[in-house]
Every structure is written in C-alpha cells, then in structure tokens.
Amino acid sequence: MDIQIREIHKGFGNFPALRGVNLDIHSGELIALLGPSGSGKTTLLRTIAGLELPDAGQILFGGTDTAPLPVRERRVGFVFQHYALFKHKTVQDNVAFGLRVRKGPDRPSESVIRQRVLELLDLVQLSGLEKRYPAQLSGGQRQRVALARALAIEPRVLLLDEPFGALDAKVRKDLRRWLRELHDKTGYTTIFVTHDQEEALELADRVVVMNRGRIEQVGTTSEVYEQPATPFVFDFLGSVNVLAGEVQGRHLRIDGTELTLDTDREHPAGAVDVYVRPHDLRLVEDSSPGLGAAVRSVQRTGAVVRLTAELDHSGETVEVELSHLDPFALNRRGGDRIRVLPAVYGLFPRAPHAALRTLPDVDPKSVPEHRERGRLG
Amino acid sequence: MAASANEVRPTPPTDAGSSAPPPFEPLMQRNAAITEPGWVRWTLTGVAVVFLSLFLLLPLVSVFTEALRNGVGAYLSAIAEPDTLSSIRLTLIAAAIAVPLNLLLGVSAAWAITKFEFRGKSVLISLIDLPFSVSPVVSGLIYVLIFGRQGYLGPWVADHDIKILFAVPGIVLATIFVTFPFIARELIPLMQEQGTESEQAALSLGASGWQTFWHVTLPNIKWGLLYGVLLCNARAMGEFGAVSVVSGHIRGQTNTMPLQIEILYNEYSFSAAFAVASLLAGLALVTLGVKSLLEWRYGDELAASRRH
Amino acid sequence: MTTVSKAGRRKPPRSVIPGFGITLGFTLAYLSLIVLIPLAGVFFKSAGLGWEGIWHVVSSPRVLAALKLSFGAALIAALINAVFGPLVAWVFVRYRFPGKRFFDAVIDLPFALPTAVAGIALTALYSANGWVGQFLEPLGIKVAFTPVGVIVAMTFIGLPFVVRTVQPVLEEAEKELEEAAATLGASRWQTISQVILPTVLPALLTGFALAFARAVGEYGSVIFIAGNLPMVSEIAPLLIIIKLEEFDYAGATAIAATMLVLSFSLLLMINGLQAWARRRHGHGR
Numbered sequence: 001m002d003i004q005i006r007e008i009h010k011g012f013g014n015f016p017a018l019r020g021v022n023l024d025i026h027s028g029e030l031i032a033l034l035g036p037s038g039s040g041k042t043t044l045l046r047t048i049a050g051l052e053l054p055d056a057g058q059i060l061f062g063g064t065d066t067a068p069l070p071v072r073e074r075r076v077g078f079v080f081q082h083y084a085l086f087k088h089k090t091v092q093d094n095v096a097f098g099l100r101v102r103k104g105p106d107r108p109s110e111s112v113i114r115q116r117v118l119e120l121l122d123l124v125q126l127s128g129l130e131k132r133y134p135a136q137l138s139g140g141q142r143q144r145v146a147l148a149r150a151l152a153i154e155p156r157v158l159l160l161d162e163p164f165g166a167l168d169a170k171v172r173k174d175l176r177r178w179l180r181e182l183h184d185k186t187g188y189t190t191i192f193v194t195h196d197q198e199e200a201l202e203l204a205d206r207v208v209v210m211n212r213g214r215i216e217q218v219g220t221t222s223e224v225y226e227q228p229a230t231p232f233v234f235d236f237l238g239s240v241n242v243l244a245g246e247v248q249g250r251h252l253r254i255d256g257t258e259l260t261l262d263t264d265r266e267h268p269a270g271a272v273d274v275y276v277r278p279h280d281l282r283l284v285e286d287s288s289p290g291l292g293a294a295v296r297s298v299q300r301t302g303a304v305v306r307l308t309a310e311l312d313h314s315g316e317t318v319e320v321e322l323s324h325l326d327p328f329a330l331n332r333r334g335g336d337r338i339r340v341l342p343a344v345y346g347l348f349p350r351a352p353h354a355a356l357r358t359l360p361d362v363d364p365k366s367v368p369e370h371r372e373r374g375r376l377g
Numbered sequence: 378m379a380a381s382a383n384e385v386r387p388t389p390p391t392d393a394g395s396s397a398p399p400p401f402e403p404l405m406q407r408n409a410a411i412t413e414p415g416w417v418r419w420t421l422t423g424v425a426v427v428f429l430s431l432f433l434l435l436p437l438v439s440v441f442t443e444a445l446r447n448g449v450g451a452y453l454s455a456i457a458e459p460d461t462l463s464s465i466r467l468t469l470i471a472a473a474i475a476v477p478l479n480l481l482l483g484v485s486a487a488w489a490i491t492k493f494e495f496r497g498k499s500v501l502i503s504l505i506d507l508p509f510s511v512s513p514v515v516s517g518l519i520y521v522l523i524f525g526r527q528g529y530l531g532p533w534v535a536d537h538d539i540k541i542l543f544a545v546p547g548i549v550l551a552t553i554f555v556t557f558p559f560i561a562r563e564l565i566p567l568m569q570e571q572g573t574e575s576e577q578a579a580l581s582l583g584a585s586g587w588q589t590f591w592h593v594t595l596p597n598i599k600w601g602l603l604y605g606v607l608l609c610n611a612r613a614m615g616e617f618g619a620v621s622v623v624s625g626h627i628r629g630q631t632n633t634m635p636l637q638i639e640i641l642y643n644e645y646s647f648s649a650a651f652a653v654a655s656l657l658a659g660l661a662l663v664t665l666g667v668k669s670l671l672e673w674r675y676g677d678e679l680a681a682s683r684r685h
Numbered sequence: 686m687t688t689v690s691k692a693g694r695r696k697p698p699r700s701v702i703p704g705f706g707i708t709l710g711f712t713l714a715y716l717s718l719i720v721l722i723p724l725a726g727v728f729f730k731s732a733g734l735g736w737e738g739i740w741h742v743v744s745s746p747r748v749l750a751a752l753k754l755s756f757g758a759a760l761i762a763a764l765i766n767a768v769f770g771p772l773v774a775w776v777f778v779r780y781r782f783p784g785k786r787f788f789d790a791v792i793d794l795p796f797a798l799p800t801a802v803a804g805i806a807l808t809a810l811y812s813a814n815g816w817v818g819q820f821l822e823p824l825g826i827k828v829a830f831t832p833v834g835v836i837v838a839m840t841f842i843g844l845p846f847v848v849r850t851v852q853p854v855l856e857e858a859e860k861e862l863e864e865a866a867a868t869l870g871a872s873r874w875q876t877i878s879q880v881i882l883p884t885v886l887p888a889l890l891t892g893f894a895l896a897f898a899r900a901v902g903e904y905g906s907v908i909f910i911a912g913n914l915p916m917v918s919e920i921a922p923l924l925i926i927i928k929l930e931e932f933d934y935a936g937a938t939a940i941a942a943t944m945l946v947l948s949f950s951l952l953l954m955i956n957g958l959q960a961w962a963r964r965r966h967g968h969g970r
Contacts, residue, residue, distance in 0.1 A: 049868055050868075051864050051867070051868070070867075071864075071867040071868055072867050072868070072869075072870045072871060072872065073870070074868075075870070076868055077868070078864070078865065078868040080861045080864070080865060082859075082861065084859060084861035084862050084864070084865040086862065086865075086866075086879075086880055086883075087884070088883040088884070088886075089883075097866070097869050097871070097879075098869030098870050098871075101866075101869065101870055101871040101872070101875045101879070102870060149865075149869065150868070150869075152869075153869055153870060411860055411863040411864055411867060411876075412779075413873055418780050421772060421775065421776050421780070422776050422780050422782050424769075424772060425769075425772055425773045425776040425777075425788075426776075426782070426784075426788065428769050428772075428773065429773065429788050429791060429792070431817070432837075432840060432841055432844065433791050433792070433794050433795070433841070433844070434791055435810055435816065435817065436798075436803060436806035436807050436810060436841070437791075437794060437798070437806070439806050439809050439810050439815075439816060440802060440805075440806045443806075443809055478715075481711070481715075482711070482712060482715045482716075484708075485707070485708035485709075485711045485712050486708070486712040488704060488708040489704075489705060489708040489709040489712055492702045492704075492705075493702070493705045493709075495705075495709070501712070501713075501716075504716055504720065504721075505716070507720060507724075508720075509895070509898070509899070510895075510898040510899075510902075510948055510949070510952055511902060511945065511948075512901065512902025512903070512904065512921075512922050512925075512941075512944060513800075513902065513903075513904055513905070513922075514902070514904050514922035514923075514925050514926060514941075515727070515902065515922070515925070515941045515944065515945065518727070518925060518929065518937055518938070518941050519723035519724055519726055519727050520723055521929060521934070521937075522723070522726040522727060522730050522934065522938065523722070523723050523726050525934065526932070527932070527934050528726070528934075529726060529729075550719070553719055554719050554720065554723075557715075557719065573702060576702050577701060577702065580701055580702065580703075581701075586702075586703035586704050589702075589703075590704075608796065608797065611797045611799075612796075612797075612799075614799070615797075615798070615799025615800065615801070615802065616799070617799060617800045617801040617904065617905035618800065618902075618903075618904035618905050618922065621904070621905075621926065622925075622926060622929060634799075635799050635800075635801035635802070635905065636801075638801045638802065638805060639801055639909075642805050642909065647805075647809075650805055651805065651806075651809075654799075654801070654802040654805060654806070657798070657799045657801075657802050658798060658799075658802050660797075661794065661797035661798040661799070661802075662797075664797045665790050665791070665793055665794065665797050666790070668790070668793065669786065669789075669790040673786075
C-alpha cells in the first residue's frame with residue numbers, strides 16, 4: 001500500500017508538532033523516521049495511524065483519503081514503544097485479539113484464528129510460547145508478540161514506534177537484523193520511528209530526517225549520510241567538525257589558508273560554515289595545501305585512531321579519524337605538527353548566531369546539548 | 378572536538394520522547410481513538426452525578442435543613458440543652474485523649490514499618506488494618522468481655538473500684554480501637570514512597586535521631602500527617618457503634634454526641650437530634666474541605682495510594 | 686503476636702537509622718493492649734462455648750435471620766457499588782464537567798460523616814414523607830424500616846471504598862493499551878470490556894471486599910433506617926447489642942465470632958485471588 005502525506009499540520013496547545021509535512025512512501029518500502037526528541041516523528045507516525053487527527057492536511061492510503069476512517073477501520077499495524085501487550089491475556093489471545101473483535105461475517109472461525117495465530121507465532125519465532133503471559137516473556141519476546149499481534153490483522157501499513165528503544169544493546173542488534181529479514185519476507189509497507197541514526201541507516205530503505213516538525217531530508221541511507229542537505233542532517237547523522245570559512249569566487253578561506261573549491265561546487269560568496277566529518281579530514285604532506293594544526297591528544301579505539309588537534313590561527317579544535325593502517329596515524333603524539341585537508345565537506349551560509357551555527361532550526365533551549373556542540377565545532 | 382549524534386542522544390531510549398502528545402488529558406476530544414461519543418460521555422456523567430447527589434449529597438443537605446426546621450432559636454436552644462452540652466464535652470474529652478495517643482502510635486508504627494526491614498512486617502500491617510474489617514459493635518464487645526461484670530478482669534476491676542465500662546475510660550478505649558489505623562495508614566505509604574535516603578544523609582551529617590525526625594522526616598510528611606489527624610479526629614468524635622456498646626447510655630454522664638443524637642431521635646425530638654448531628658456534619662465538611670485543599674495544594678506530599 | 690515480637694528481636698535490622706527498638710516496641714505494646722489482648726478475649730470466650738454452644742446460638746431463627754440480612758444486604762450493597770463505583774471513578778478520571786472537584790470531595794463523605802448522622806439523615810430522606818420517600822411511596826416502594834433501607838444505608842457507607850480503590854488504577858492505566866486495541870479494530874465497548882475492565886478487576890475486587898466487610902459490620906447508619914423488626918429488618922450487630930443488654934455475653938460472643946470468621950475468610954479469599962492474579966500478570970494491577 002503506498003502512502004501519500006500532504007501538507008500535514010498538527011499542534012498540541014501552543015506547541016506545533018508538525019509544520020507542513022509532505023512525504024510519499026512506496027508500497028513495500030521500509031522507511032525510518034529519524035530525528036531528535038521533539039522533532040515530530042512520533043506524532044507523524046501516530047497521525048498516519050489515526051491516533052492523532054491532523055489540524056490540516058491529508059493522508060492517502062493507496063490514493064484514498066483516510067480522513068473519514070477512524071483508527072479501528074484503518075487497518076494499521078501499530079507496535080507501541082512499550083508494546084502495550086494485554087497483560088491479562090496469553091500470548092495467543094493477544095495475537096488473536098484483532099481477529100476476535102471482528103463482527104459478523106468478517107470474523108474468522110475459531111479454528112481459522114487458531115491456525116493464523118500459530119502461523120504468526122512461527123513467523124516471529126515464538127512457537128511454543130502461546131500459553132505464556134506477557135509478564136513471563138523477555139523484552140525481545142514481548143516485542144515480537146506485539147509485532148505478531150499487529151500483523152494478525154493483515155495491516156495495510158506496519159507502524160513501529162521506537163521498536164528497539166526499550167531493549168538492551170545486544171538484543172537490539174539481533175532484532176534489527178531479524179526485522180529487516182521479516183520485512184523482506186512479508187513485504188509490508190513499514191514505517192518506524194527512531195532517534196538512533198545507526199539504527200535508521202542500517203535498517204531502512206529510505207530515511208526521513210525530521211527536525212522541529214519539518215522534514216529536513218528524505219533519501220536513501222547513503223544519500224542522507226553522504227550528501228546531507230542541511231546543516232542539521234550533517235550534524236545529526238554522525239560526527240562533524242564545523243569550521244568558520246569564507247568563500248571568494250573559486251576559493252575557500254579557512255583558518256587563514258586559501259583552498260581551491262571543487263569546480264562543480266559553485267557557492268555564493270560570503271561567510272560560510274564548513275561541515276567536515278572527522279574521517280573526511282585527510283592528513284597531508286607539509287608541502288601540500290592544507291591547514292596547519294597541532295595535535296592535542298591521540299586516542300585509539302579498535303582500528304580507529306582519533307586525533308584532536310588545534311588549528312594554528314583560529315585555535316578551533318578539530319577531530320580527525322584515521323585508520324590505524326594510515327601511515328600518518330603511526331606513532332602520533334600530543335604536540336606533533338600536522339596538516340589537514342577537508343576531502344569531503346558541506347558549505348552552508350553562516351548562521352547569525354554562533355549558538356545556532358550547527359543547528360539553524362533548533363530552539364537552543366530545548367536541546368541544550370546541541371548548543372554545547374555549537375561551541376565545540 | 379566533534380560530538381557525534383550518538384553521544385548526545387537527547388532522550389534516554391526508554392523515553393517516549395516529547396514528540397509524543399502531552400500526557401493523557403481527561404476528555405481529550407482530539408484523541409478520537411480512545412474517547413466515547415459525546416452522548417455516552419454526558420449520559421455517564423449524568424448518571425454519576427445523579428447517583429452521588431442522591432446517595433451522598435442529599436443526606437448531607439437534609440441534616441442541615443432538618444436541624445433548622447424550627448428556626449435558629451430552636452436550633453441554638455437544642456444545642457444549649459445541658460445533656461447535649463455534656464455530651465459535647467465528653468466527645469471532646471474522648472477525642473482529646475484518643476487522637477494524641479493514636480498520633481504517637483501512627484508515627485512510631487510508620488517509622489518502624491517504613492524505615493526498617495523485619496520479619497512479620499506484613500502481619501503487623503494487617504494488624505493495623507484490623508479495625509477496618511471488624512464491626513464497631515464487635516470492637517465494643519471485646520472490651521465488655523474483658524471488663525464487664527462477667528469479664529476476665531471484671532471482678533478485679535470492681536474490687537479495686539475502677540470504673541472502665543459505662544464510664545469515660547471505656548469510651549476512650551473503644552474510640553482508640555476504632556480510630557488508631559487512620560494516622561498510621563496515611564503515613565505508611567507516604568513514608569514508603571520517600572525512602573530512607575534523606576534520613577541517612579542527615580545522620581551522616583551528625584544529626585541525632587530525634588533531630589533527623591524533627592527536621593528531615595516531619596517536614597516531608599506534615600500534610601499527610603495533618604490529614605490523618607483530622608480524619609482520625611472526625612472518626613473519633615463520630616464513633617457510634619463501639620461507644621454505644623461500652624457507654625451504658627447514662628444521660629449527662631456517658632453519652633457522647635452520636636449517642637445523644639440516638640437518644641433524641643428515639644424520643645422523637647427530631648430537630649434537636651439533627652441539631653447535634655449538624656455539628657458533627659460540619660466537622661465532617663471541614664475535614665473534607667481541608668483534605669481537598671491539601672490535595673490541591675500539596676498533592677505530591679500526600680500518599681498516592683490512600684484508602685480507609 | 687508472639688511471632689512478630691520474637692522475630693523482631695531475633696533479627697536486629699542492619700540499618701543506621703535509629704529508633705527501631707523504641708518505635709516497634711511501642712507499636713507492639715500498644716497494639717497488644719488495645720487490640721490483641723481484648724480480641725483474644727473473644728476467642729477464649731468462643732472457645733469456651735465450643736462449636737455446639739456457638740451453633741446453638743447461631744442456629745436460632747432470629748440470629749440466622751439477622752446474619753442472613755447482614756450478609757445478604759451487604760452483598761447486594763457491595764454489588765450496587767461494584768457497578769456504580771467504577772462508573773463514578775471512570776467519569777472522574779476521564780471526563781471534565783462542572784463541579785467535578787466538588788463531587789470528588791463529596792465521595793469521601795461516608796468516611797468522614799459519623800454513622801449516626803448518616804443514619805438519621807437517610808431515614809429522614811427515605812421515610813414516607815421524606816424528600817425521596819414521598820416519591821417512592823406512591824409507587825409502592827417502601828425503603829425506610831424495611832430491608833431495602835438496610836441496603837440503601839450500606840450502599841452509602843460502601844461507595845467510597847470502591848471508588849477510591851478503582852480510581853488510582855484507572856488514572857495510571859496506560860492509554861497505549863486502549864490505542865492498541867483501537868488499531869487492532871476493537872470497538873470502544875470491546876476495548877472497555879476486554880482491555881480496561883480486566884486491568885481494573887483486581888482493584889475492583891479489593892474495593893468490593895472492603896465495601897462488603899464494612900457493610901456487614903455496619904451499625905450506626907443502618908439501625909435508624911432499618912426499623913429493627915426481629916426476623917425482618919434486624920441486623921446482626923444490633924442483635925449483639927441486644928444480647929449484651931440482656932447480659933447474655935455468650936450469645937453476643939457467638940454471633941460476633943461467627944461474623945468475624947465469615948468476614949475474615951472472605952477477605953482472605955479475595956487477598957488470595959489478588960495475589961494469584963498478580964503472580965500471573967506480573968506487577969500488573
């Protein structure tokens with residue numbers, strides 16, 4: 001079932017949760033809604049389900065407006081963050097619930113229901129646990145019961161709210177892989193909400209990055225990671241250094257050093273922020289063009305060597321990530337002189353306030369951590 | 378240094394996130410998924426309000442109307458009647474003895490139960506709840522069986538010329554029995570919620586046990602304590618069944634206000650009976666008013682799970 | 686009692702907080718004097734009577750009728766409250782309406798209003814010329830001085846027990862459960878009966894048991910409206926008092942012991958039921 005979301009607005013009191021959201025989802029896609037808390041991702045998911053009514057806008061399922069359909073007629077499979085299993089019902093009664101509440105001819109016979117429940121429990125690998133109560137299951141098992149329960153109604157779209165949020169790290173990884181396989185097997189159009197970029201990138205066909213009630217970027221995992229459309233996306237997906245720069249014609253001046261811009265990257269002249277990921281900063285020979293810096297600290301984690309260095313002129317701190325096989329990474333120590341060159345970077349017009357430089361669209365009060373990052377950048 | 382989005386994850390993973398709607402609001406019209414149609418809401422509300430008005434409100438109103446049926450003059454002279462005044466005096470005396478004693482018990486029982494672990498704790502808690510499930514008449518009976526003429530201590534008490542039954546001590550004993558759970562029940566859940574960390578901090582800073590209680594524990598429980606005392610007091614002054622068994626109904630001597638109400642009522646002095654009743658009803662209203670006020674102002678400082 | 690104090694002494698708590706000995710000692714001494722020793726008196730007295738003695742008293746028609754009325758009316762009253770109590774709690778938790786705060790406070794009235802006051806007020810209301818009675822009289826419904834009156838009074842005193850145990854559970858109920866039911870296609874009524882009701886059932890049972898226990902023993906609010914006709918509207922606690930006034934201590938004790946045993950076994954049963962439900966559904970209330 002393909003889904004079109006048209007200009008959705010939704011507010012809670014004075015708080016605008018969604019501010020004009022447009023999104024097309026293709027049938028059978030696995031979509032991640034990614035964003036920090038307060039970005040509106042859960043509200044969007046709940047609005048698609050019909051658990052929230054939009055103030056304005058349309059949601060179309062297969063080209064048909066869903067507005068007249070109350071939740072219970074929408075046939076959406078919703079998996080809640082804390083699963084919302086019925087504690088007083090066994091696993092099989094939980095899964096069967098959606099079929100048993102049907103009325104008249106829509107209601108399958110009890111034997112069909114039992115058959116279907118067993119199939120679903122087999123699908124989610126919980127065969128043999130059908131007589132248990134939710135309290136007798138582990139977190140991961142409860143998750144899968146919730147999923148089986150949502151699948152039982154043959155939903156037109158499967159919606160998952162922070163599906164791995166309440167699980168510990170190990171279980172989370174396994175379930176992630178398993179969910180991807182399940183999706184490929186069943187082919188349900190699936191939308192899940194997460195604030196974990198790694199989760200979104202690993203699992204989804206396309207990632208929708210949200211911020212403050214708007215969509216910042218929609219794209220495949222490699223698109224959003226490699227070509228972030230906005231400073232927010234750059235910042236939210238992975239680590240980033242933000243350097244003050246100035247564009248003049250074909251030249252980019254950073255930290256008193258003139259670098260030549262790629263020919264295909266025309267940019268209007270003026271003050272800019274240069275966004276560079278730590279692993280996109282290359283160490284170069286002293287003779288090559290680059291920014292002079294002094295190493296402050298060296299930290300090695302597994303195969304990654306992380307250098308923290310101070311730029312010569314501005315004193316800005318940058319972080320560089322190198323492979324431990326990189327010849328430049330060998331025997332680095334604090335105090336060493338290095339020369340760095342941004343290999344891949346993004347240029348964005350300088351935001352008026354330093355505090356907002358990295359996150360032009362975030363209310364600094366609501367996300368204090370990000371303000372901190374502005375200063376560090 | 379660059380920060381990664383992983384490190385500065387704004388919400389703990391278990392949090393629903395503030396992108397979820399604000400906490401559940403009663404009658405949230407917008408959330409169509411989990412509300413009933415308007416006519417159902419209003420019907421249910423109507424049934425509840427009518428039921429409450431009929432069963433709770435109307436009796437209360439009738440107490441005051443009946444009391445003033447013959448005018449304010451008659452009302453005042455009914456209260457000024459010597460037997461009635463003496464019943465008021467006795468009620469005040471009984472409450473003045475029972476409530477402080479039960480306050481002591483309530484605080485020390487709550488302290489022992491909530492600050493320490495010991496075996497038999499649940500037995501002790503059930504024991505404190507006991508008067509709730511014992512008929513007030515039985516509560517009176519147990520003292521008759523002990524101190525009555527055929528009771529276990531009856532002869533001994535008579536020999537030493539001590540009057541317990543059909544006298545003030547019996548009334549006080551019965552009142553204590555019926556009302557002692559109220560303060561303890563109010564404090565135990567409240568002190569359980571608050572744990573022992575503050576007390577341990579105070580002690581580690583060199584405070585004595587008494588100072589710890591006075592300066593650390595008491596300020597945290599004062600509103601719950603106040604409500605417990607008020608409720609205990611209202612019940613002490615209003616206790617009827619237990620007191621009725623042990624009092625002997627001697628007019629002007631061992632009649633408390635509720636017993637005086639019974640006597641007046643049985644003598645068909647209805648408005649006098651209601652006049653005395655209105656005083657106790659007024660006390661109940663004050664108790665409820667203070668309770669609502671406390672809940673409204675200091676909701677967090679009252680026990681979350683309260684039942685009587 | 687001995688087990689409690691012994692256990693307390695044998696296993697001194699390992700806590701830095703002072704006052705264990707004195708507070709527990711005082712509590713135990715107080716409870717022993719006020720509750721345990723007198724209560725033990727009832728049991729010694731009943732033991733003295735023996736089964737036959739108790740049966741002799743209890744099997745007399747008048748006592749049987751009184752016990753039947755006390756337990757039967759209490760059961761009906763608790764059932765009425767088990768219907769209206771959750772309804773009232775639901776309305777308070779889920780809906781907004783004018784005067785809500787006021788009515789919420791009024792719920793506790795039966796806790797705070799002396800039983801004798803409630804008793805004469807209810808009698809005045811439901812007697813033939815009372816505010817409510819005058820409307821029921823022409824319909825042929827007599828409330829005051831009949832067993833119906835007993836039920837009315839017992840409903841009055843039991844209501845807050847049910848409302849106040851169910852209300853907090855409803856307040857804490859996760860709305861996700863209801864949303865989940867809705868996404869699975871359940872109608873509102875199916876959600877309420879199959880999802881919400883089972884969640885509050887343990888609390889409802891508790892409230893029911895408390896209301897029942899209170900009603901069985903209730904005296905003050907009942908005797909005025911009951912009319913106290915032997916064999917018809919005479920409740921068991923009143924019979925205890927009558928026996929006492931006749932200095933028939935044995936008779937009074939036999940009735941009291943029967944009431945205590947019946948009430949306690951009922952409460953135990955309900956507690957057991959709750960513990961079982963808790964074990965099965967985790968911490969779920």
